[in-house]
Amino acid sequence: MELAGRVAIVTGAGGGLGRSHALELARAGAKVVVNDLDIDAAERAATEIRTAGGDALAASGSVTDEQAVTEMVGQTLAQWKRVDILINNAGILRDRSFAKMDLADFRLVVDVHLMGAVICTKAVWDTMRAQGHGRIVMTTSSSGLYGNFGQANYGAAKMALVGLMQTLAIEGEKYGIRVNCLAPTAATQMTGGVLSEESLAYLDPGLVSPGLIPLVGQDAPTRTILCAGAGHFAAAHVTLTEGAQIGGGTDAADRIVANWGKIIDRTGEIVPAYGFMQAEREVAAAGGNSAALAAAH
Numbered sequence: 001m002e003l004a005g006r007v008a009i010v011t012g013a014g015g016g017l018g019r020s021h022a023l024e025l026a027r028a029g030a031k032v033v034v035n036d037l038d039i040d041a042a043e044r045a046a047t048e049i050r051t052a053g054g055d056a057l058a059a060s061g062s063v064t065d066e067q068a069v070t071e072m073v074g075q076t077l078a079q080w081k082r083v084d085i086l087i088n089n090a091g092i093l094r095d096r097s098f099a100k101m102d103l104a105d106f107r108l109v110v111d112v113h114l115m116g117a118v119i120c121t122k123a124v125w126d127t128m129r130a131q132g133h134g135r136i137v138m139t140t141s142s143s144g145l146y147g148n149f150g151q152a153n154y155g156a157a158k159m160a161l162v163g164l165m166q167t168l169a170i171e172g173e174k175y176g177i178r179v180n181c182l183a184p185t186a187a188t189q190m191t192g193g194v195l196s197e198e199s200l201a202y203l204d205p206g207l208v209s210p211g212l213i214p215l216v217g218q219d220a221p222t223r224t225i226l227c228a229g230a231g232h233f234a235a236a237h238v239t240l241t242e243g244a245q246i247g248g249g250t251d252a253a254d255r256i257v258a259n260w261g262k263i264i265d266r267t268g269e270i271v272p273a274y275g276f277m278q279a280e281r282e283v284a285a286a287g288g289n290s291a292a293l294a295a296a297h
Contacts, residue, residue, distance in 0.1 A: 007033070009033040009083060010087040012089045013089065018089040019045045022046075024210060026054035033057045039060035084134065089139050091112060091139065114160045138165045140165075187204065207228075240269060247286070
């Protein structure tokens with residue numbers, strides 16, 4: 001029971017992938033708060049966990065509602081005295097090509113996916129810092145990592161969650177908080193109109209959720225992007241190529257074009273440990289003191 005004694009909150013867990021996540025965490029021994037807009041759906045999932053011998057609470061409310069989220073976390077602390085795991089899973093789709101997309105739908109998708117995750121994470125952050133332990137999973141997507149036609153709003157929100165994960169992992173490290181991303185492919189209400197029926201047959205959400213356990217366990221990594229679907233698991237990375245030192249001058253743009261192949265060559269690319277590494281390497285390439293730059297930062 002990898003997660004015995006741990007307390008988890010899963011948003012959007014009344015059905016689909018969130019429900020699958022909640023059940024998987026419960027099987028691993030966690031006490032689970034099942035959040036959903038639909039309290040009946042949340043209660044059904046919580047009852048399913050309790051019937052199987054686990055501990056679960058149902059909590060209704062939108063992840064964009066700060067008061068509802070605060071009350072949910074308060075309810076969790078009153079019941080179990082701690083919050084160890086947060087799975088930011090709640091989401092919506094409003095797919096259209098960018099030319100036809102209403103800005104209100106763009107804002108709505110960003111609000112639910114990005115700000116919803118921010119609000120929920122902020123609500124548990126101080127508790128996790130105080131107890132010296134926390135595991136947070138952001139639900140990103142291949143639409144954010146690589147793009148998908150008709151999903152400019154969704155892709156923008158999902159890639160923003162990767163940036164949020166990167167920074168929170170750095171800030172949370174000394175408090176025992178590890179933050180990762182899960183990029184799932186699963187047959188849910190959200191993907192019903194996106195993937196073919198043949199593809200959906202392979203994409204049982206239950207084949208994704210086991211990937212959560214290594215992301216939230218005692219030996220969890222941090223800043224990992226785990227891609228999961230149909231029982232297949234892979235890791236995605238945001239990398240930086242070795243590039244080329246061009247310098248300044250009126251012909252700098254011409255020299256960039258001439259060296260374009262070298263600039264984008266992926267041989268020897270790295271995964272930076274933090275964003276400022278880019279500036280450090282650029283200063284060093286120009287002949288400056290990158291160590292002094294790092295110290296100043």
